[in-house]
Amino acid sequence: MAVKKRRTQAERREEAETRLLVETIKLVGECGYDGFTLADVAEAAGYSRGLPAHYFGSKEGLLARVVEYVTQDYHDSIAKNPEILHGLPALENLVHTYVRVNGAPIRTFQILTAQALVRSGLKMTMSRLTNQSLKSIEKEIRAGIELGNIRKDIDVSAHAAMIYSFLRGQLAFAAFDRDFDQEAAGKEFIETMRARLGLGN
Amino acid sequence: MAVKKRRTQAERREEAETRLLVETIKLVGECGYDGFTLADVAEAAGYSRGLPAHYFGSKEGLLARVVEYVTQDYHDSIAKNPEILHGLPALENLVHTYVRVNGAPIRTFQILTAQALVRSGLKMTMSRLTNQSLKSIEKEIRAGIELGNIRKDIDVSAHAAMIYSFLRGQLAFAAFDRDFDQEAAGKEFIETMRARLGLGN
C-alpha cells in the first residue's frame, strides 16, 4: 500500500504521457500531421487542454516523441525474429514480418516519414531507424554467405538496399490500400530472393 | 487587334497560374503540405499577396491543382519509355527510369502521397495513378511471356505488385537521402529480376 502510494505520482505522469502518445498516434493516422490540435490530443486522452504542451514542450516535441515511440514499437515487433534462423531464412522471415504489419501505426509511420523530409528534428530519428534496418539486413546477408545458404558473389550493401526498398514500398501500399494483397507480393518477393540469392539447385 | 489583346491577357493569366503552381510545388517539397502560406507562393512567383486566392479561390483549390499538375508531370516523365522495348527489357528500362528521377519533385510526390492517406480527394487521384502503374507493369510482364523473354510460371499481378513496391521504396529513399545509391540498388534489382523472370541462362 505504502509502496503503491509512493509510486503513484510517477506512475500518474508515466500513464498520462503514454496515453497522450497513443492518442497522438491515432490522430496522426486519421488526420495527418497537421490535421489535429494539441487540444484534440488532450481531450482524446481525457486530460486538460494544456497538458501536451506542458509535457512535451511543443507540438513538434510531442511528434518527435511519437516518432521514437512508433519506431521503437516497430523495431520491437521486428526484433522478435527467432534467433534460430540466420542468413536467407532469416531474411525470408523478415519479409513475412513486414508483410503482416498493418493498421493505424503504419499510416502514422508513413505520414511521419513524409514529414521527416521537411522537419530536421524528425529526420534524424528516421535516419537512425533506416540505418539500423539496413545494417541488420546486411548482417544477415553476410551470415548467410558464411553459413553457405547465400551465394558469395553478391553486392551486400546494394542488395540490402534493394530488400529494404521493397519492404518500405510494401509499407506504403499497406498504409494506402487495405485490400492490397501483401501476402502475395511478399511470397513473390521471397521466391525472387531465393532465385537470386540461393545457391542454385 | 482586339483578339490579340484578349489572347495576351489569357496568356498572361496562364503564365501567372503556371508560375504560381510551380512555386507551390517547390514550397510543398521544401516545407511540407501545410508549411507555407499563400503569401509565400505569391512572393516566390513575384506577384502580389492576394493573387493565389484570386486565381485558385482557396488554398485547397491551389493544392488540388498542384496534385493534378504533379501527377500529370510524373506520368509524362515515366511514359517516355521507348516503344521499341517490350517484356523484360522494358521492365529493366522502367527501373532505370525510376532510379534516375530525383530532386524536388520526388519530395513533393512523397509528401502528397502521405497526404493522400488522410484526404479523400487526394486519395482517389493517387489510387488512379497507382493502378495505372500496376497495370502497365502487368501488361509488360504478359508481353514478355508472349515474346518469350519472361518465364511462363509467374504470378503476374503479385510480381507486378512486387516490382512496384520496390520502385516506390526507391522513391522514398531518394526523397529522403541524397547520398543513397539508387543506381546500385536499381542495378541489383535488375539482376534480381533477370534471375527470377528470365528463362535460365
Place this chain on the structure above:
Amino acid sequence: MAVKKRRTQAERREEAETRLLVETIKLVGECGYDGFTLADVAEAAGYSRGLPAHYFGSKEGLLARVVEYVTQDYHDSIAKNPEILHGLPALENLVHTYVRVNGAPIRTFQILTAQALVRSGLKMTMSRLTNQSLKSIEKEIRAGIELGNIRKDIDVSAHAAMIYSFLRGQLAFAAFDRDFDQEAAGKEFIETMRARLGLGN
C-alpha cells in the same frame, strides 16, 4: 480626387499604424510594459484584434517601434532649441526644455528605459538615443568654450555625462510624482551650471 483615391490604401495603412502606436504609448504609460495585450491596443485604436501582430510582427516588434516613435518625438521637441543660442545659454535652454516635458510620454519613456535593461532589441535604440544626447551636450560645451562663455578647464565628456544624468533623473521624478517641482530644481541646476561653467563674474 483621383490623386486622393490613389493615395488612400497607403494612407489607411499609415493611419492605422500611427493610431496603434499612439494607443500603445498610452497603454504602456498606464499599465506598464506587460500590463496590456495586443488585443487591448487594437481595441483602443478601433481595429481588429489581429492587426498589431499583423503589422508589427510581435509585441516586441510593436514596442521597438514605440521606442523609436517616442524617442523621435522626444528628440524633435528637444531639437526645437533656437539656433541662436550656443554654449552655456544653449545648455540652460536645454534644461528648461527637459524640465517642461511631462505627461504620459515620459512615463512610457521611463518604462521603456527599464525594459531596455532586459530586452536587447530595445537596448540598441536606447543606446543610440543616449549617445546622441550626450554628443549634442558635449558639442554645446565645446561651442561655449570656443565662444568664451564657458571656462576652458572643463572635462567636457565628464561634464556632459553629469548634465545628462541630472536630466534623466529629472525625467524619472517627473514621471513618478506630478507634484515634484521640476521648475525649481531646473532653475537651481542652471544656477549651479553658471557657478561651475561660467567665467566668474
Place this chain on the structure above:
Amino acid sequence: MAVKKRRTQAERREEAETRLLVETIKLVGECGYDGFTLADVAEAAGYSRGLPAHYFGSKEGLLARVVEYVTQDYHDSIAKNPEILHGLPALENLVHTYVRVNGAPIRTFQILTAQALVRSGLKMTMSRLTNQSLKSIEKEIRAGIELGNIRKDIDVSAHAAMIYSFLRGQLAFAAFDRDFDQEAAGKEFIETMRARLGLGN
C-alpha cells in the same frame, strides 16, 4: 531537543525563503519584473517548483517581499555613511557612495522603480524611499549651513532635489551601460557642488 528541532525547522524555512528572495532579485535584474516564472526561481534556488507559491502564496506576494528586501538592502548600504562627516563633505561622500554602487541590484532597483509607475503598491514604497533620501540630503545641507561649510543663500529643498536627480540619473546610467564612467561624472559633480555650495575663497 524539541526546541532545537523546532529552531532548525524555522531556520531552514528562513534560509529557504532568503534564497528564494535572492534568486528572485537576480532574475528580476536579468529578465525584468515579469520575465521569469516561479519555477525559474525555485530551480535557481535549488528547490522544487512548488515552493515559491507555497511560501509566498502567489507571485505577487513574492514580488512584494522582494521590494521590501531590496529597498531595505539599498537603504542599509547608503546609510553606512560615516557619522563623522557633516554638510558639504557628507554630501560629497554620498555622491561617492552612489557612484560606487553597481551590478545586479541596481538593475533590479531600476526595474522596480519603473514598475512603481504603474503599481500603486510599489509606488508607496518607492515614494517613502525617495522622501527619506531627499530629507537626509536636505538635513545635510542645513547642517552644512550651520557648520559654515555651505553658503547660506541656497534654496535647500530645490538643491536637494537637484542632487537627488543627479544621483538617480547616475543609477540609470550605471544600470544601462557598464562602460559608463561613473567615477568621472561623480568627481565632476562634486567639483560642481563645491563651486556652487562652497564659500568661495
Place this chain on the structure above:
DNA sequence: AATGAATGAGACTTCATTCAT
C-alpha cells in the same frame, strides 16, 4: 484585373495556481 489592407477565427504556448500524495 490586380493589389494589399484589414478581419477574425483558431492554433500554440505559457504559467500561476490548485491539489493529491
Place this chain on the structure above:
DNA sequence: TATGAATGAAGTCTCATTCAT
C-alpha cells in the same frame, strides 16, 4: 512539510479570406 502532477485561463501569433480601391 514539501513535491510535482495537472488544470485552465489568457495571451501571442498566424494566415486564409474578404473587400475596398
